[in-house]
Amino acid sequence: MTSAGRRLLASAAAMLLAVSMASAVESASAGETDPGVKDTTPFAVGVAIDQRETTGTAGVLVARNFDQVTAENHMKPDAWYDGQRSLRMHPQAAAILDFASAHDLHVYGHTLVWYQQTPAWFFQNASSGQALGTSDADRAVLRERMRTHIFGVARLLSERSGLFGAGNPVNAFDVVNEVISDGPESDGLRRSEWYRILGEEYIDLAFRYADEAFNGVYAAPGVHRPVKLFINDYNTEYASKRARYLALVDRLLARGVPVDGVGHQFHVGLTTPVDAMAQAIDAFASRPVTQAVTELDVPVGTPVTAERLEAQRTYYRDAFAVFHARASSLYSVSVWGLTDSRSWRAKDGAPLLFADDYSPKPAFYGVLEAAPAPTGVLNATTRCVAGRIVVVTTVENRGASAAAVTVTSPYGSRALRVAAGTKASVAVSTRAATVPVGEVTVSSTDLVFGTDRSGYAAVTC
Numbered sequence: 401m402t403s404a405g406r407r408l409l410a411s412a413a414a415m416l417l418a419v420s421m422a423s424a425v426e427s428a429s430a431g432e433t434d435p436g437v438k439d440t441t442p443f444a445v446g447v448a449i450d451q452r453e454t455t456g457t458a459g460v461l462v463a464r465n466f467d468q469v470t471a472e473n474h475m476k477p478d479a480w481y482d483g484q485r486s487l488r489m490h491p492q493a494a495a496i497l498d499f500a501s502a503h504d505l506h507v508y509g510h511t512l513v514w515y516q517q518t519p520a521w522f523f524q525n526a527s528s529g530q531a532l533g534t535s536d537a538d539r540a541v542l543r544e545r546m547r548t549h550i551f552g553v554a555r556l557l558s559e560r561s562g563l564f565g566a567g568n569p570v571n572a573f574d575v576v577n578e579v580i581s582d583g584p585e586s587d588g589l590r591r592s593e594w595y596r597i598l599g600e601e602y603i604d605l606a607f608r609y610a611d612e613a614f615n616g617v618y619a620a621p622g623v624h625r626p627v628k629l630f631i632n633d634y635n636t637e638y639a640s641k642r643a644r645y646l647a648l649v650d651r652l653l654a655r656g657v658p659v660d661g662v663g664h665q666f667h668v669g670l671t672t673p674v675d676a677m678a679q680a681i682d683a684f685a686s687r688p689v690t691q692a693v694t695e696l697d698v699p700v701g702t703p704v705t706a707e708r709l710e711a712q713r714t715y716y717r718d719a720f721a722v723f724h725a726r727a728s729s730l731y732s733v734s735v736w737g738l739t740d741s742r743s744w745r746a747k748d749g750a751p752l753l754f755a756d757d758y759s760p761k762p763a764f765y766g767v768l769e770a771a772p773a774p775t776g777v778l779n780a781t782t783r784c785v786a787g788r789i790v791v792v793t794t795v796e797n798r799g800a801s802a803a804a805v806t807v808t809s810p811y812g813s814r815a816l817r818v819a820a821g822t823k824a825s826v827a828v829s830t831r832a833a834t835v836p837v838g839e840v841t842v843s844s845t846d847l848v849f850g851t852d853r854s855g856y857a858a859v860t861c
């Protein structure tokens with residue numbers, strides 16, 4: 401279960417308790433007494449993995465802490481081809497998909513079109529091996545290669561795990577990755593082979609093909625656009641790169657290109673002001689797109705000292721506070737790896753949330769500390785009234801504004817509005833003579849509940 405509603409109902413009370421006990425349990429293996437990161441955030445949280453993180457302690461840790469996974473390497477363009485240029489699913493991609501299905505996780509796909517990790521033959525004439533040029537014929541060849549690739553990926557994923565929107569865990573994809581230039585090119589676009597041959601058109605085509613494949617041909621009938629289509633890039637925390645990114649996204653949206661989301665990789669460091677990440681998200685907030693933090697990591701430098709790991713805790717806490725404050729703009733926040741030495745930045749010093757022995761680092765507790773304190777409290781009781789059994793549920797709103805709340809018991813669901821700083825009760829009754837021990841759950845997009853369920857005692861009237 402990964403809905404925003406469920407996450408809003410996170411077990412923040414348990415989390416706060418755990419945070420207050422953090423120093424006592426930080427050395428505990430795998431943080432077994434701690435809440436999962438996913439239970440403390442209103443947005444989905446994800447992690448980049450390969451097959452090694454789908455089994456054993458690593459697999460347990462992923463399933464406990466995260467809502468979604470990204471294949472760190474095995475869904476990139478070149479991973480879909482064997483040595484004979486034949487399309488097939490990489491065994492590691494299959495393992496990640498199966499793991500996600502088995503643990504009710506989503507898969508954030510990465511990536512369909514990239515200038516790196518793409519077979520060289522994509523950009524070559526099939527018979528001569530010569531580089532494709534910019535003739536109409538050569539451009540048509542490359543367009544068709546892109547289309548065939550994207551449709552092939554969608555087909556293989558749906559053959560293994562079901563149609564999109566009907567059981568397939570893939571619900572988002574980086575359609576194009578790192579298409580923005582690092583320098584001030586006139587149009588702000590990276591000079592890649594895709595660009596040399598097709599120009600800016602290649603970005604439009606990638607989204608249109610992806611939409612046709614993932615949200616059309618291989619989507620479940622009757623499900624509206626089940627896979628969110630993202631553009632993704634790095635250094636968006638820098639104003640100049642961000643301006644080029646924003647200009648491209650605006651051009652795409654103006655042309656009606658089906659872009660659903662904007663990704664910020666955020667490969668940052670302890671000296672990157674967290675406010676720079678806030679500015680990156682804020683820059684796109686007025687556009688009709690969702691956003692994702694796609695590849696967060698924060699190395700501490702070497703040597704890795706206790707002091708630096710504490711600074712990292714503060715950094716992750718402040719970064720997640722930025723994300724919490726912008727939750728309505730965020731589709732998901734993903735860290736780029738599970739344990740430190742598996743990171744592509746391992747040499748820069750312990751960038752992730754978990755140590756190599758799978759124990760939660762101070763950074764993990766920093767993430768938990770960023771979660772806002774609960775503002776909603778729930779309590780359910782049973783009593784006999786005129787021969788009927790009544791389940792009475794009381795909701796307390798400790799927040800600063802009124803909240804809409806839905807209370808669900810085995811005997812029915814009720815919506816209520818609770819004014820700020822007040823309590824409100826709802827009652828549902830049953831003719832049954834006996835009610836067993838049961839549970840009431842609550843959901844609200846306005847309140848953060850310390851717990852989303854309250855048990856009540858058995859009663860006989």
Ligand code: G3I
Nearest residue numbers: 472473476510511516517577578634665667695736743744
């Ligand atoms: O597949 C080969 C394997 O056959 C061989 O045995 C092994 C020996 O080193 O190398 C393997 O390939 C490596 C691959 O990771 C899988 O481990 C590549 O050499 C290595 O370059 C590659 O690095 C990945 C990198 O992307 C490639 O560009 C990193 O793991 C991965 O974290 C990184 O991720 C990127 C995102 O996709 C996009 N944003 C930036 C991010 C960091 O660079």
